[in-house]
Amino acid sequence: MFIILRGKGISFGRIVVYLLLLAVAFLCLMPFYSMIISSTHTNADIARKLLLLPGKHFMDNYTRLVDTVPIWRGFLNSVFITFTSTALTLYFSALVGYGFSKFNFKGKDILFVCVLSTMMIPGQLGIIGLYKMMDIFHMLNTYFPIILPSISNAFGVFFMKQMVDSSVPAEILESGRIDGCGEVKIFHRLVLPLLTPAIATLGIFSFIGKWNEFLTPMILLFDNNLQPLPVMIASVKSQFATDFGAMYVGIVISVIPILIFFSIVSKKIISGITAGALKG
Template sequence: MQGATKQPIAVVIILYAFLIAVAITCLLPFYSMFITSTHANSDIARRLLLIPGDQFMANYERLIDTVNIWRGFLNTVFITVTATAINLYFAALGGYGFSKYQFRFKGFLFLFVLGTMMIPGQLGIIGFYKLMDAFHMLNTYWPLILPSIYNAFGIFLMKQFADSSVPTEIIESGRIDGSGELAIFHRIVLPLMGPAMATLGIFAFIGKWNDFLNPMIILFDNELQTLPVMIASVKSQFSSDFGAQYVGIVISVVPILIFFSFMSKRIISGVAAGAVKG
């Protein structure tokens, strides 16, 4: 009996030790980033940094002297929040349509949507630039926001979730009560798709927040540039200012961590609520 009671405890200890090791491994890059931002360029280039330094404010002052980092921060927040909201809404609308409606060529159109995921976005950057030039949208935020209306992965994710978690009976009940199709979608379907939208929101937010290529090509005015482009431009004629760049990276990463923390709680609460209802 004594050996039987000790074995589960040993397994639990090993499991917790493994999880702690995984957590430390995941957090180590963030720790290194914060620590590096507090040191001078000479220390960053010369040795491994494990303890905090005293150069954070000096690096920050050089950063704001080089670029308008907080203007870039606000630009990125506006673009990311707007594009993510549009992305989530239209992905949910498209996924719901493919899941619950019957129409001609439904299977072919859905396969076509999935097929576009195989085409790298970089292949169309020249055509996209010429199209935006023809529409006189260069050096504006429209080319960075409007493409978020279409997201093949988002439509696929929402369709799969709607197939399994949005009962057709609830939709039929809404129709019997006299609700229109959009009213059913807004009042019934969207709340049920909360966990899937939270998952997609994390991917969409991080992807748009870290977008570097499109803003660099589309935006010409420095005051309109986003945070990743501004951070990459923090360099002198012959060398990069690593200390200032790391401070900029810290400023850029903190909102992502906050957003991820908030949305992950939404995912967990939604899954738990679904389990209780089931």
């Protein structure tokens, strides 16, 4: 068999690599498969059995889910919060990263170090201060304290600065200034198109992080109708026990937008890398 495969141009090393990749893909997809299979079974089956085949109780679990919490209201809340926060993160991270990369001003290095130092502080440590600040500004139980912090994303600023350093030549900026473009127009017309792969990459991280955010909305939002999807899923209960079947259905609903967003945005990353390779 090995001789036949060698004759077809497939080496033993390549076969081993393919087998390893299949094993890794299986391990990565197994949790998703288990999640989908569990959403089709009853609570008793989920608690007592190892489930490998789909069941017949998906619609029963879905009915209990929508009867327990306004799941689609939570879905729309998550869509609004996530897309708004991601858009703010991408735009202002690119803007600040471009400023740190291409402009020289007094104290730039110290200010950049201060921005990076905030990455070492866990966000949970500032939740009490954020709560008190939002209480003073009368913004509790609104989306403002959840969306507005997305403007200042330290990792996004650092990531975009590195990408501007490597992807935006100074000659392009000078040509734009010679043609009479202002700095704002240069940023929107010249810099942002060159940062498309970086924006797509950061967009995936920002989207997933904000979509799955749980602690901040749970603390700052009191109205159940304002809660995003993860908080609503965690509150699914049947009488006094957790309803695992309904919860798995909610998780399935929650995962689908992430997969769709990743499949769309990942094409931008690949196309941007391919375009850069061709230009090189």
